[in-house]
Amino acid sequence: xxxxxxxxxxxxxxxxxxxxxxxxxxxxxxxxxxxxxxxxxxxxxxxxxxxxxxxxxxxxxxxxxxxxxxxxxxxxxxxxxxxxxxxxxxxxxxxxxxxxxxxxxxxxxxxxxxxxxxxxxxxxxxxxxxxxxxxxxxxxxxxxxxxxxxxxxxxxxxxxxxxxxxxxxxxxxxxxxxxxxxxxxxxxxxxxxxxxxxxxxxxxxxxxxxxxxxxxxxxxxxxxxxxxxxxxxxxxxxxxxxxxxxxxxxxxxxxxxxxxxxxxxxxxxxxxxxxxxxxxxxxxxxxxxxxxxxxxxxxxxxxxxxxxxxxxxxxxxxxxxxxxxxxxxxx
Amino acid sequence: xxxxxxxxxxxxxxxxxxxxxxxxxxxxxxxxxxxxxxxxxxxxxxxxxxxxxxxxxxxxxxxxxxxxxxxxxxxxxxxxxxxxxxxxxxxxxxxxxxxxxxxxxxxxxxxxxxxxxxxxxxxxxxxxxxxxxxxxxxxxxxxxxxxxxxxxxxxxxxxxxxxxxxxxxxxxxxxxxxxxxxxxxxxxxxxxxxxxxxxxxxxxxxxxxxxxxxxxxxxxxxxxxxxxxxxxxxxxxxxxxxxxxxxxxxxxxxxxxxxxxxxxxxxxxxxxxxxxxxxxxxxxxxxxxxxxxxxxxxxxxxxxxxxxxxxxxxxxxxxxxxxxxxxxxxxxxxxxxxxxxxxxxxxxxxxxxxxxxxxxxxxxxxxxxxxxxxxxxxxxxxxxxxxxxxxxxxxxxxxxxxxxxxxxxxxxxxxxxxxxx
Numbered sequence: 001x002x003x004x005x006x007x008x009x010x011x012x013x014x015x016x017x018x019x020x021x022x023x024x025x026x027x028x029x030x031x032x033x034x035x036x037x038x039x040x041x042x043x044x045x046x047x048x049x050x051x052x053x054x055x056x057x058x059x060x061x062x063x064x065x066x067x068x069x070x071x072x073x074x075x076x077x078x079x080x081x082x083x084x085x086x087x088x089x090x091x092x093x094x095x096x097x098x099x100x101x102x103x104x105x106x107x108x109x110x111x112x113x114x115x116x117x118x119x120x121x122x123x124x125x126x127x128x129x130x131x132x133x134x135x136x137x138x139x140x141x142x143x144x145x146x147x148x149x150x151x152x153x154x155x156x157x158x159x160x161x162x163x164x165x166x167x168x169x170x171x172x173x174x175x176x177x178x179x180x181x182x183x184x185x186x187x188x189x190x191x192x193x194x195x196x197x198x199x200x201x202x203x204x205x206x207x208x209x210x211x212x213x214x215x216x217x218x219x220x221x222x223x224x225x226x227x228x229x230x231x232x233x234x235x236x237x238x239x240x241x242x243x244x245x246x247x248x249x250x251x252x253x254x255x256x257x258x259x260x261x262x263x264x265x266x267x268x269x270x271x272x273x274x275x276x277x278x279x280x281x282x283x284x285x286x287x288x289x290x291x292x293x294x295x296x297x298x299x300x301x302x303x304x305x306x307x308x309x310x311x312x313x314x315x316x317x318x319x320x321x322x323x324x325x326x327x328x329x330x331x
Numbered sequence: 332x333x334x335x336x337x338x339x340x341x342x343x344x345x346x347x348x349x350x351x352x353x354x355x356x357x358x359x360x361x362x363x364x365x366x367x368x369x370x371x372x373x374x375x376x377x378x379x380x381x382x383x384x385x386x387x388x389x390x391x392x393x394x395x396x397x398x399x400x401x402x403x404x405x406x407x408x409x410x411x412x413x414x415x416x417x418x419x420x421x422x423x424x425x426x427x428x429x430x431x432x433x434x435x436x437x438x439x440x441x442x443x444x445x446x447x448x449x450x451x452x453x454x455x456x457x458x459x460x461x462x463x464x465x466x467x468x469x470x471x472x473x474x475x476x477x478x479x480x481x482x483x484x485x486x487x488x489x490x491x492x493x494x495x496x497x498x499x500x501x502x503x504x505x506x507x508x509x510x511x512x513x514x515x516x517x518x519x520x521x522x523x524x525x526x527x528x529x530x531x532x533x534x535x536x537x538x539x540x541x542x543x544x545x546x547x548x549x550x551x552x553x554x555x556x557x558x559x560x561x562x563x564x565x566x567x568x569x570x571x572x573x574x575x576x577x578x579x580x581x582x583x584x585x586x587x588x589x590x591x592x593x594x595x596x597x598x599x600x601x602x603x604x605x606x607x608x609x610x611x612x613x614x615x616x617x618x619x620x621x622x623x624x625x626x627x628x629x630x631x632x633x634x635x636x637x638x639x640x641x642x643x644x645x646x647x648x649x650x651x652x653x654x655x656x657x658x659x660x661x662x663x664x665x666x667x668x669x670x671x672x673x674x675x676x677x678x679x680x681x682x683x684x685x686x687x688x689x690x691x692x693x694x695x696x697x698x699x700x701x702x703x704x705x706x707x708x709x710x711x712x713x714x715x716x717x718x719x720x721x722x723x724x725x726x727x728x729x730x731x732x733x734x735x736x737x738x739x740x741x742x743x744x745x746x747x748x749x750x751x752x
Contacts, residue, residue: 154655155654155655155658156655156658157655157658158613158614158615158651158655158656158658158659158662159612159613159614160612160613160614162655223686223695224686226684226685226686226695227682227683227684288674288678288679289679289680290669290670290671290672290673290677290679290680290701291667291669291680292667292669292680292681292682292699292713293680293682294682294683294684294697294699294715295684296661296664296665296697296717297661298657298660298661298664298695298717298719298725299657299719300653300654300656300657300721300722301719301720302720303691303692303693303719303720306686306688306693306719306720307686308685308686308687308688308693308694309685309686309687309688310687310688311687311688311689311745311748311749312745313685313687314685314687314696314698314748315741315744315745317683317685318683318698318700318740318741318744320683321681321682321683321698321699321700322700322710322737322740324681324700325678325679325681325700325701325702325710326702328678328679328681328701328702329678329702329703329704
């Protein structure tokens with residue numbers, strides 16, 4: 001690997017030269033290896049000597065204006081690496097890694113509209129396939145999520161206006177999903193130059209469905225196993241997993257990160273949520289409340305299928321509650 | 332029914348009660364009664380030491396030549412519960428303040444015996460008394476801190492249903508008169524002013540309870556002030572033991588609510604009420620059945636004890652499907668009907684939940700418990716039950732116990748569950 005020097009002249013003109021292991025000189029004189037049109041640059045201003053694969057020694061050849069790095073005038077020799085920039089006269093020298101990662105090319109919509117003119121048939125079908133997959137998945141998941149939210153609201157509402165409530169909930173969820181997917185689309189446009197709205201909508205809708213599904217499972221777990229391990233640990237794990245999946249899935253549309261990195265970011269966001277929730281739980285647990293909290297959920301299943309304990313067994317576990325309040329009274 | 336204690340000024344509404352008691356024949360004018368006995372009665376006030384301002388006021392009266400005063404426990408409860416923040420003083424008929432100390436209390440009967448250094452010119456000598464219903468009585472005290480007043484009324488006997496004896500006095504007692512005496516026209520003390528329900532329905536502690544307190548204090552001697560709160564805790568424990576001994580024993584009365592049977596009127600001192608609601612705007616019907624004791628024991632302004640309630644609510648539907656009906660059922664089961672509380676007095680609630688079975692009847696049972704912080708091993712407990720296994724009818728039943736030991740919580744909740752089917 002050898003570095004590339006990018007020369008940005010005062011008028012904005014850019015030229016690039018690969019530094020191929022041989023010392024080069026840079027200046028205004030035509031005898032230099034790299035010639036710059038800048039009256040503030042000496043005839044032979046600096047010598048560039050590559051050092052190894054990823055560094056260049058820039059040597060000031062007793063120029064009038066010297067070398068400026070980060071606003072500070074330097075003299076003698078300066079070692080630079082990919083990403084560094086210097087100024088000679090009013091010209092900027094940027095040193096770049098020739099293998100640095102680049103954003104994918106922007107899709108040319110005019111070519112996509114008439115692919116047969118430019119590209120072979122497989123390009124058109126690939127585009128159509130991606131577009132259709134994202135479009136159909138987004139729409140299907142969006143409407144399924146709305147239907148699920150509406151039916152969940154209807155089943156959870158026992159007033160005569162249950163249908164109206166369900167419609168309001170569906171409308172609210174539709175707006176929330178659209179705004180959420182819209183915000184991610186704007187981020188996508190800024191980062192990868194594509195909106196990918198339907199993709200983001202599909203991700204958000206799938207997550208709403210997953211959350212609803214978990215709510216149903218959680219209620220049944222609370223019904224069958226009240227005050228148990230199922231009350232807290234699985235709920236926390238599922239929530240963190242859903243956040244990680246949500247973030248990673250959105251990033252797959254909105255970034256050029258590797259899949260591994262997308263998951264890592266998802267895990268970090270989950271970790272932050274876990275830390276905040278943990279802190280909240282620590283501070284909240286000690287606060288006084290005169291309202292009892294208990295898993296009140298009841299489910300309509302036939303009497304013979306309800307798993308039960310005897311009254312004596314129930315009285316046995318109440319001693320644990322007594323010990324808890326006795327401890328509280330000592331604080 | 333909720334009684335209002337009549338000791339402080341927080342009830343701002345100044346009731347100038349129109350006298351409606353029909354004048355009865357009497358040989359003695361009210362003004363004579365007032366003139367004879369006014370100097371027996373004093374004002375008691377509890378002062379916040381930081382600001383030196385009055386926190387509560389009430390009344391009291393001399394019962395011995397040594398200056399012992401009878402008043403209500405609730406008049407001086409702030410001092411008993413938080414002795415480092417309050418002090419108590421007595422204001423005599425001339426307006427002079429004298430410090431007082433507590434000799435003994437009877438929290439259940441809401442009485443306190445105080446000592447002062449002053450020697451009264453005259454005092455009421457307490458003795459058992461029999462009064463005929465309808466007899467004219469005179470109540471003395473300091474209503475709303477407006478100065479010593481006299482209120483005429485009539486005696487209407489002992490309250491039925493009350494486990495702790497209380498006299499029904501038809502006369503307008505007002506805040507500030509608590510702890511004052513209600514006397515017959517010959518000066519015999521009949522009772523001690525304690526509470527009112529408004530509309531001239533007022534309550535007195537019978538004089539016999541004050542005599543019992545006097546005797547107990549004289550036999551035990553004066554206890555150190557630091558032990559007063561422990562005495563209150565012990566009195567509450569003794570009270571609830573006696574009170575709850577017979578609950579749900581023998582043939583427990585049950586009542587049918589829809590397809591269910593639930594306990595009712597667990598002891599004669601309970602009063603039960605029922606009602607039904609069938610409103611067109613809601614797709615379900617509900618029937619409620621509630622039993623409660625009337626005797627509640629005042630501990631502090633934000634804590635009372637001794638009340639036991641049974642609350643049954645039957646809900647049924649003809650229009651909701653099973654899932655929607657159970658959403659409703661869950662909502663009703665979750666509804667909080669526990670007594671409120673202050674952190675200074677009680678801990679937070681802690682609950683345990685299990686699906687239990689009584690015979691063929693599966694139920695979801697929740698027991699919530701909190702402990703009193705200052706009064707030793709006493710608890711408030713709420714047992715909530717939802718009967719399972721039906722798709723269009725359900726029953727939420729709640730047993731609330733306040734100020735009871737854990738052994739009684741376990742015993743009563745077990746018996747309660749055994750009588751739901």
